[in-house]
Amino acid sequence: MRVAIARYGAGNVRSVELAFRRLGAEISDDLEGADIAVLPGVGSARSAMAGLGAAADVLRERHAAGRPILGICLGLQLALDESEEDGGVAGLGIVPGRAVRLQAERVPRIGWATVEPGGEAYWFAHSYEAETDATVATSEGHAAIVEHGPFVGVQFHPEKSGAAGARFLARVLESSGLDRSFQTEGRARPVPPGGGAASGA
Amino acid sequence: MPLPRLIPCLDVAGGRVVKGVNFRGLRDVGDPVELGAAYSDGGADELVFLDISATIAASASAVGMAARVAEHVTIPFTFGGGIRSVADATALLEAGADKISVNSAALARPELIEELARTLGSQAVVVAIDTEGGRVRSHAATRDAARDTLEWARECEGRGAGELLVTSIDRDGTQEGYDLAQLAALRDAVSLPVIASGGAGNAAHVAAALEVSQAALLASILHEDPARLVSLRDELRDLGVPLRDAA
Numbered sequence: 142m143r144v145a146i147a148r149y150g151a152g153n154v155r156s157v158e159l160a161f162r163r164l165g166a167e168i169s170d171d172l173e174g175a176d177i178a179v180l181p182g183v184g185s186a187r188s189a190m191a192g193l194g195a196a197a198d199v200l201r202e203r204h205a206a207g208r209p210i211l212g213i214c215l216g217l218q219l220a221l222d223e224s225e226e227d228g229g230v231a232g233l234g235i236v237p238g239r240a241v242r243l244q245a246e247r248v249p250r251i252g253w254a255t256v257e258p259g260g261e262a263y264w265f266a267h268s269y270e271a272e273t274d275a276t277v278a279t280s281e282g283h284a285a286i287v288e289h290g291p292f293v294g295v296q297f298h299p300e301k302s303g304a305a306g307a308r309f310l311a312r313v314l315e316s317s318g319l320d321r322s323f324q325t326e327g328r329a330r331p332v333p334p335g336g337g338a339a340s341g342a
Numbered sequence: 343m344p345l346p347r348l349i350p351c352l353d354v355a356g357g358r359v360v361k362g363v364n365f366r367g368l369r370d371v372g373d374p375v376e377l378g379a380a381y382s383d384g385g386a387d388e389l390v391f392l393d394i395s396a397t398i399a400a401s402a403s404a405v406g407m408a409a410r411v412a413e414h415v416t417i418p419f420t421f422g423g424g425i426r427s428v429a430d431a432t433a434l435l436e437a438g439a440d441k442i443s444v445n446s447a448a449l450a451r452p453e454l455i456e457e458l459a460r461t462l463g464s465q466a467v468v469v470a471i472d473t474e475g476g477r478v479r480s481h482a483a484t485r486d487a488a489r490d491t492l493e494w495a496r497e498c499e500g501r502g503a504g505e506l507l508v509t510s511i512d513r514d515g516t517q518e519g520y521d522l523a524q525l526a527a528l529r530d531a532v533s534l535p536v537i538a539s540g541g542a543g544n545a546a547h548v549a550a551a552l553e554v555s556q557a558a559l560l561a562s563i564l565h566e567d568p569a570r571l572v573s574l575r576d577e578l579r580d581l582g583v584p585l586r587d588a589a
Contacts, residue, residue: 152435249465252344266465
């Protein structure tokens, strides 16, 4: 399984790469041809979009062709139409919706929190959240997992979520290697944190 | 709110975990990667590595250590000590650290907090505050920073800090319990997550701190022994603290 990580100056690229290597994946520079493309993300929306450059079109084309993409944290938010961060930033527009300032008791929202359905805890660190109909799992009322066609986005950091995070990434790898027919349904099957549909499919 | 966090703190110097009193007579107590991984296996929610030798800019050895930790530890970790610039911090994050912590450098030049937050995002920027009698101390708590603790906490939040790591110098090393009054005042002063530090002697102290703060830093209470973390977690669960299931 070949995994390509979009490199645009996001801080967590190495952690994401290490997490996939631990699962036996091969890391590739071929964002277009890899089995799965990963859009990592730590930092601000504006500098991330500027840094993406030509990779933005590659990701849009992958999505249109039904080829798997995983967005992590800011990577999920970048896939949306827009973000209200930095006074408003246009996103990739591959998932309908927008990133809005997080409404929570403490912001940034940092720490381990349970994701439903599934009931597993993952590590979050964010000040913005996705507002989208493509949300398939939530954490304390905030979008935690978003799916739209071949795109899966997670607000948490599976690469830093210990054993639970590794299990999640293993399921992403497994489902991206499956028959891609499910992706033509317009909305992919959820990858529930507790296992189930994707790993059993 | 996310679950309360337990964060073992490892003091490091020259690439090793060390233990010492008032920075004198440092004793080597292990390898940061091995001890960090053992704490992770023992149920730690995050780790903090504090380079107590780093009075100069974050060295290549600190970046190398962060890189080795990231290879073997799959929970988040913060690196602090000697970070003076966005370049220092970026190197540590690119190596695999999730957050950096600044203290004296931010007191000397508060704009550093804004620069770090703008580049790395607030969630990666921890400001460590050493406090004694409600006043801030700097340079490993050896100097009076001439600032009120609550005012400095609010200023850090305004400048874009993502988290505050607050050590009570009054309580540090006493094992008499965290400074709960100070932590409650901080909870009301800012809306950032606060990591409580200084004074933990038993599980009840940690449970009390987690009532008013979002995380507890664990240092001498663990005696550099990951098995102690496991038993402490059990005791905290018995006290009704909703810790995550780390399996």
